Amino acid sequence: MEKILLLFVAVLASTAAQFDYTFPDYNRTPLGDSIDVASMKLLKEIYEQSSDKNVVSSPLGVLTLLSLYASGSEGKSREEIMALLGSNDYEQLSGSYSELSERFASLDPNYLILANKVLVSNKYTLDEGFSKTARDYRSEVDNINFENQKIAADAINNWSSSKTKGLIDHPVSESDIDPTAAIALLNVIFFQGHWHVPFNASKTKEQEFNVDRSTTVKKPMMHLRQSLHYREDNEMGVRMIELPYKESKFRMIVVLPNEVDGLPGVLEKVATQGLLENVFRMYPAGAEVDLDMPKFETRSKINLNDVLSKVGVSGIFKNAASGIVKERGVRVSKALQEAFVKVDEEGATAGAFTGLVAVPMSSWSRPPPPIPFKVDRPFLYAILNDDIVLFVGTYTH
Structure with missing residues (x-):
């Protein structure tokens, strides 16, 4: 043989x-x-x-x-x-x-x-x-x-x-x-x-990243404040955002555990049920998302x-x-x-991100406060084309 x-x-x-x-x-x-x-x-x-x-x-x-x-x-x-x-x-x-x-x-x-x-x-x-x-x-x-x-x-x-x-x-x-x-x-x-989402390199700053409950390191964090597709799943213990690409139907999903040491438990759950159920339940956040995310x-x-x-x-x-x-x-x-x-902000420029769903407002209302989404702990990410997972990974340190 x-x-x-x-x-x-x-x-x-x-x-x-x-x-x-x-x-x-x-x-x-x-x-x-x-x-x-x-x-x-x-x-x-x-x-x-x-x-x-x-x-x-x-x-x-x-x-x-x-x-x-x-x-x-x-x-x-x-x-x-x-x-x-x-x-x-x-x-x-x-x-x-x-x-x-x-x-x-x-x-x-x-x-x-x-x-x-x-x-x-x-x-x-x-x-x-x-x-x-x-x-x-x-x-x-x-x-x-x-x-x-x-x-x-x-x-x-x-x-x-x-x-x-x-x-x-x-x-x-x-x-x-x-x-x-x-x-x-x-x-x-x-x-x-x-990226369709315009990261601006001048806004990338060193910020703390929690490797675990007792270890913190400095990482270059990209910053974005924008309306994004968003979801919370308390049963899985995560929050999720979607970052779209210019290329048709390509997107990155970032899955942030609620707890600093929550990634192993999240991996156990997605190995059983996958990610798509949550991905297809993501909707505009209803407010801007204030995103800080490491380049890596x-x-x-x-x-x-x-x-x-x-x-x-x-x-x-x-x-x-x-x-x-x-x-x-x-x-x-x-x-x-x-x-x-x-994953970085190469070539990104500040500018309008048009085509996203806006929050309906009356002339008397104030916009809702932005939703903080700080990716400062071990997380999971996936790259999809339509519903097909192309790449998956974890970032922990």
Whole structure:
């Protein structure tokens, strides 16, 4: 039984502010719900297994390649993947991910790239059924000699670098390449969004950030006072805001625990119920939100073998999948991801933020006081396109 490498590479960057904005009509779908819950399960395990609690991941990359892998697997391995992906109908699920790959491929590559690649050892031949699914997922397919570990690593790194504009240019080393590998499945997601919310760099000031109940550090905090979509959920113990991007239907959700040490408990809850229920209940706050939020940059290199096993996907590491290459069954030897996020006010200018819902007022009334939203403790964030979670992360110190 030969080996297979699953590689998930993701990168996110946010940049400048724009202004004329109208809230889009967001759609909620069964696929979005299943990606949401699976994403939060993965984030919880990544957070718990990471020594550095500043983590970022693109679960969508993981789920996309697992869905592709499931087309060539059977039995327990496929059942475990299907359970994580929230479906019991593989044909329907595969069709959904195929349509999603097609949809994202049609977007402007200047701000979103979702790309899949299949590298096949020159000693093996792809199974016809798996090859068709890979094409449906808009995957590039190339042959490679894994026995030359340097050439194989260089090929993967060069592909990643070209798709992420050089931001992730070395996700694998020679030691990550198994010379006996039969195939590698690769995924890149790159997003570079432009704020509609106008952060002004001159208003970024050093302020206190509570790492825990006894530790405080200074962080550069961006400032914004604006009408934003907002929600409080006392059962989950959080407040949430939505920061929209210029690019259609892209938005960042910031989830702030009520308590300084509340993030682990919030992760437990979202791993069960996801975020979308709250996201789709967000409405204009009814007053301006007085937002202070840290600018930050996080890079995570994640070994996903243990993470996937913890969320119930362990068969792929033990059992042979017979429908991927013709010559013999394969199993997954390594699953890994490198992800990067940068959140700042780059290019932002002060100005009007039009198109937001205003608070009705009479000529005699005074505006309601602003709602303070100070992100001064460990928090959770997510980047969505419509109802699809692209990136999730935690910031803690």
